[in-house]
Amino acid sequence: MDRDDDPRRKARIDGSRQWEVFYREQSADPMRHVGGVTAPSLDIAVEQARTLFGDDSESLWLCPADEIVRLGGNNLRAPERTPVDATGATDAADPEVSTE
């Protein structure tokens, strides 16, 4: 997805901000993404992340979600996606999924 097109780079309208949270249990472990917290301020975001992950972590990182540039991932709008019917069969002729 193009960087400026990415909806997750846009601010939330309720004034809150989202921070992606990274965690490792021990210093030998790689940092691991463990989701994100939404909060009106960094202090509250840190408090939330500590409450949810602090007990288990050697280290926690928070990064504003709208500062992350994401390349690749699950392109929900991918033209090659085809709808499934109830039996799991696909209909490649359906044009709806390749539009927009």
Place this chain on the structure above:
Amino acid sequence: MISISKLLCGRSAEGDGLRYDDPDENYDQIREEKQKRPVVVWNTTRRCNLYCEHCYAGADLDPAQGELSTAEAKGLIDDLAAYDVPVLLFSGGEPLVREDLVELVEYATDAGIRAVLSTNGTLITEEKAAALRDAGLSYAGVSVDGLRERNDRFRGKDGAFDAAVRGIENCLSVGLKTGLRYTITEHNAADMEDVVDLLYDVGVDRFCFYHLDYGGRGGDIADADLDDAAQRRAVRRLFDMTREYHDAGEDIETLLVGNYADSAYVVEYAADELGQEHADEIHRYLRVNGGDPTGERVADVDYRGDVHLTQFWQSYSLGNVRDRPFGDIWDDESNPLLAKLREREEHLTGKCVTCQYQDVCRGSSRLRALAATGELFGPDPQCYLTPEERGVSAEPAD
């Protein structure tokens, strides 16, 4: 979701598919086998034509940036179908403000997912109800939170009550199964019974009562939550009312959601009113799939694609469906929070540790515990059980 009518009166009615224990229409309402995939609540939009005090989604009238487009929504539905999600609850905001709602309901049902709707009802015309029915919608749950005056104050709009009742009538007139959603608070507990009577006369026979959870604006009005004695009164009244209706030959379906101490209380109630054998049977049923479903039998995807542990817990997301397919996010137990929630019995603290009903309650709401105590595995402040009911002789220090 606890089906009171089924447990107390043996009613096995058609429902909205939102019982976390059985997504299939041809079922006995409480099954003997554990549900494998979550019911997914999808906040299709953050926009809403009302401004309710207790809204967990914090919805308002402004268009939200980042809402999934029609094509992305279909991509999401494909992912959910591939993961065998049984039920998709189209929620909001108000889902009817999305112009592609009917198209997406049809897309979901074509993909083999049971589609149900949670709405404030005020935008359901007869034409819209017919279109949703034709698209394959199984059920519409309409929120009403008190009699006319109280509901309109709560919902921030005069005429909201009458418009919701008209929406319900429109669903019923085209044969679309519909029912009530009612969030119980200190302000509206007194109206509960009158609302049931009034809507029963309109033709509604399914009534779903939600306890307040402390997410979104619900967190701002946690003070309006019922105290222990009032919770017990409201829940007991619902038990009694359900039996009175059934005794009169009127087969209403009643359900309770959001406080799984109710599972314990219904067993206690049955022991007092219906005998120990009936109570034991209820306890056995609830053991299979009872208890708080957060992070297991229910999931939420918000308007931006963030995946949450329940629809009420919007301040934390596990990941985003624009990054990874839903199933990959939901199965990723390398996330220590998700892993711990799924084995919460090992982490609960305070009075839940020794409670004899932990197996059917599972400590109830982690979100309320977090909001009230700052501890993820602390006690749920809404648990109203006495020490005797919990099977202990005295209150432990929490």
